[in-house]
Amino acid sequence: MAVPPPAASLADLLRAEGLTVVETPGWETHNRNHRGPWGPVHGVMIHHTVTSGTARTVQICRDGYPGLPGPLCHGVIAKSGAIHLVGYGRTNHAGLGDDDVHQAVIAEKELPPDNESNTDGNRYFYGFECENLGDGEDPWPMAQLDAIERASAALCRYHGWGPGSVIGHLEWQPGKIDPRGFSMDSMRDRIGDRLDDQGELPPTKPPADPKPPAKPKPPAKPRPPFPGRAAFGPGKNNVHIKRLGEQLVRKGHGRHYRVGPSRTWGEADRRNVESFQRAHPQLRGDADGYPGPLTWHLLHS
Structure with a gap:
């Protein structure tokens, strides 16, 4: 449904x-x-x-x-x-x-x-x-x-x-x-x-600074496009799973990894995604541990 x-x-x-x-x-x-x-x-x-x-x-x-x-x-x-x-x-x-x-x-x-x-x-x-x-x-x-x-x-x-x-x-x-x-x-x-094309978006421009910075700022990194729901789940093995895990760790939601993120989807990935979803009110209604476009967007915000 x-x-x-x-x-x-x-x-x-x-x-x-x-x-x-x-x-x-x-x-x-x-x-x-x-x-x-x-x-x-x-x-x-x-x-x-x-x-x-x-x-x-x-x-x-x-x-x-x-x-x-x-x-x-x-x-x-x-x-x-x-x-x-x-x-x-x-x-x-x-x-x-x-x-x-x-x-x-x-x-x-x-x-x-x-x-x-x-x-x-x-x-x-x-x-x-x-x-x-x-x-x-x-x-x-x-x-x-x-x-x-x-x-x-x-x-x-x-x-x-x-x-x-x-x-x-x-x-x-x-x-x-x-x-x-x-x-x-x-x-x-x-x-x-x-x-x-997975909806690739243009890079996000950094906010304007009213005062010139003392040192040059590195350009803002573009948000990686959401690879689609089919990239994640049991039996999946790809670079998107590893990148997802690395971002979860950066956001403080990697506690279920025993070793660290890998290319192979596992229960630790699902539990870490669920943890991240439950920490965001707009995701709680769909906190099933499988990343959708909104989860992906918030992870990379």
């Missing part, structure tokens, strides 16, 4: 993928959960807003409008590429869609035509609304397309999904046309490439 991460972890996951995240006040508890369940989650759905202006768009997506109360999504992807988080939990973004499409998303198979509206998409999908008029002429800046790719990949990486778990609203509900202006096949290709 795909359980959503804690709300606070979502912002960390998106930032770990190299995104600029803006948290609107109270987004973590702003939802429609009183109208029905949210989860298990099975995919990510992309929309366009038919609005212009980031501030106005964010307000509409947070508050909704007569006949459709907010939040209308989990995050608004602005033309600048920034993601404004407006809600977490059940949101009014997907509506009723096709059960055959739903099953295809779960299986990550080719999508059938959406010709029915019989399944509650608000329960099963994350939703990102993208600032665009949706008239086929309003441009999609590269920064915005990059943010759609990264946000989708961040959630796919967390849940162990492939790009087939990302769909457009037009593929879910008959009569919908969003997102209009790029194809979802091309976006899934981009997401697949990012997942294959």
Whole structure:
């Protein structure tokens, strides 16, 4: 069962993928959960807003409008590429869609035509609304397309999904046309490439120092990309396991090693990862001893 991460972890996951995240006040508890369940989650759905202006768009997506109360999504992807988080939990973004499409998303198979509206998409999908008029002429800046790719990949990486778990609203509900202006096949290709490349991020720049340092500072080391959940677990042997162990030792969570970290996964690795997870509130709900992208991000922060 795909359980959503804690709300606070979502912002960390998106930032770990190299995104600029803006948290609107109270987004973590702003939802429609009183109208029905949210989860298990099975995919990510992309929309366009038919609005212009980031501030106005964010307000509409947070508050909704007569006949459709907010939040209308989990995050608004602005033309600048920034993601404004407006809600977490059940949101009014997907509506009723096709059960055959739903099953295809779960299986990550080719999508059938959406010709029915019989399944509650608000329960099963994350939703990102993208600032665009949706008239086929309003441009999609590269920064915005990059943010759609990264946000989708961040959630796919967390849940162990492939790009087939990302769909457009037009593929879910008959009569919908969003997102209009790029194809979802091309976006899934981009997401697949990012997942294959393990989401390598640019080096983090050191903070500006108002006073020139007396001695030159060494450049900040880039955070190593998360190698994927499949790199860890019983029977696994690779350099990522050793690097994980070395970082656990640096963070003070290596007490279960008798000799030291090695390339071979063992129970000591799992217990040390669990110890690290339990020491961080945003990881306690998933403290199973197996590193995911958020654990990896915090270990290298």
